[in-house]
Amino acid sequence: MLTYLNEKYNFVLISIFKMIMLARPSRFTLFLIGFHIVSSANSSFAFAPSKSRDVILDPIAVLPRKSPLPSRSTSLPSLTSFSRINCYGAKTSLFMSTIEDGATNLLPKFRPSKSSLEKLNIIKQTLNRPRGASIGVEYEPTTPAAKSRGDISILSMQLRKAKAAAIWTKDLDSLSWFVKEQSSSFGDFPGPVPVIYWGASDAGSLASAVDGGASAVVIDYEQTLDESVQSKSENTGVIWKVFSIEQMRQSIESNYGDVFLLSESLLRSTNLDELETVKEGISALPKSTVTIATLFPMQPENAEISQGKHYTSMGISSLIIQSCCVGDDEDLKYAQFVIEGISKKSSSSFSMTGLTGSTNGHFGVSSHSGEVKWQRTKAK
Numbered sequence: 001m002l003t004y005l006n007e008k009y010n011f012v013l014i015s016i017f018k019m020i021m022l023a024r025p026s027r028f029t030l031f032l033i034g035f036h037i038v039s040s041a042n043s044s045f046a047f048a049p050s051k052s053r054d055v056i057l058d059p060i061a062v063l064p065r066k067s068p069l070p071s072r073s074t075s076l077p078s079l080t081s082f083s084r085i086n087c088y089g090a091k092t093s094l095f096m097s098t099i100e101d102g103a104t105n106l107l108p109k110f111r112p113s114k115s116s117l118e119k120l121n122i123i124k125q126t127l128n129r130p131r132g133a134s135i136g137v138e139y140e141p142t143t144p145a146a147k148s149r150g151d152i153s154i155l156s157m158q159l160r161k162a163k164a165a166a167i168w169t170k171d172l173d174s175l176s177w178f179v180k181e182q183s184s185s186f187g188d189f190p191g192p193v194p195v196i197y198w199g200a201s202d203a204g205s206l207a208s209a210v211d212g213g214a215s216a217v218v219i220d221y222e223q224t225l226d227e228s229v230q231s232k233s234e235n236t237g238v239i240w241k242v243f244s245i246e247q248m249r250q251s252i253e254s255n256y257g258d259v260f261l262l263s264e265s266l267l268r269s270t271n272l273d274e275l276e277t278v279k280e281g282i283s284a285l286p287k288s289t290v291t292i293a294t295l296f297p298m299q300p301e302n303a304e305i306s307q308g309k310h311y312t313s314m315g316i317s318s319l320i321i322q323s324c325c326v327g328d329d330e331d332l333k334y335a336q337f338v339i340e341g342i343s344k345k346s347s348s349s350f351s352m353t354g355l356t357g358s359t360n361g362h363f364g365v366s367s368h369s370g371e372v373k374w375q376r377t378k379a380k
Contacts, residue, residue: 107250109224112257113234120237120259123194123216126165127259128290133312134165135339136196136292137324139174146327149177155325156181158332160190163339166215168320170199172208179213196239198261203229210236218261221247239292242266245281252286259290267293267311279314290317297323298334298377308342330376337372 112120127134137159141147156178159167167182169175175197182192194215199205201219206229209217216237219225225233241261242248252258269275282291293316295304308319321338325331 136166
């Protein structure tokens with residue numbers, strides 16, 4: 001038993017510890033709890049028994065070599081910092097958090113509430129499909145003039161009919177308008193789709209998103225949030241933006257949620273071995289897990305279509321077409337093009353529904369090479 005005690009009481013207390021431990025191991029634990037209650041803040045100890053009746057008095061024998069001894073000012077940790085107590089002297093592992101050897105806590109800074117997890121399960125039903133990946137679109141108005149409540153309401157209805165799985169936005173004003181229109185479609189077919197906020201994650205913005213009716217908010221897995229944001233998050237689902245497969249594993253095992261936005265650093269690698277590792281990591285997660293990846297819009301040769309198909313083959317559950325809708329005349333046409341293109345099993349070279357013919361230089365239709373060109377890219 002490794003013990004640090006005030007020198008004044010060292011001899012007496014160690015003798016008592018020995019007598020109680022040798023006689024009744026279970027009573028030793030009760031005595032230890034009582035000692036924890038009455039001990040002063042300046043007294044501290046840690047213990048890690050290897051066998052039920054061993055009393056180890058040499059601290060160097062059991063501490064990791066690279067771990068410094070706790071200072072005299074270290075106060076006794078609460079009993080909740082110990083991993084498990086076996087009162088009958090069975091194989092026990094009790095460690096102070098201050099001397100753990102290289103342990104890393106990969107969990108987020110707060111735990112989503114039961115209500116938040118229930119709301120997240122509703123969103124999962126939309127994002128997680130039996131076959132292929134669901135496809136969501138981002139609304140990102142380019143100018144304040146680009147967004148009008150009437151236009152957003154019409155676009156919201158059209159995106160629902162175009163089979164968009166979700167509407168993602170960083171614009172708080174637009175978010176509430178999308179939410180209102182989607183809410184009006186309860187009982188209709190197709191029904192409402194989630195409206196997800198993935199903008200700034202400061203306390204004010206997250207609170208506004210929740211108040212605006214967001215189905216879920218995206219929060220950086222490594223971000224520290226204050227109590228006001230934590231309380232607000234109870235009213236909406238939390239989607240974690242993650243940077244490693246291990247973060248997803250830990251979140252799932254600890255019931256922190258199983259819907260994840262994959263960071264670009266996880267997927268933008270040109271190293272095939274690294275991408276294969278990501279694919280294997282995703283496939284090892286429970287089938288109920290939802291993984292989400294982003295796609296850049298209007299790429300040369302419509303590369304977002306083939307990229308989306310590739311992500312789907314990796315087992316990714318849902319895709320976001322970034323800046324898909326910006327408040328111009330091509331919003332709906334482009335959304336239809338991408339949703340249909342990725343969802344199709346055939347080649348990405350096709351004529352889009354509602355866009356007829358192949359004409360030289362016309363935008364929004366297939367060119368002779370099969371590439372669909374967009375006026376928006378020319379404006380840039």
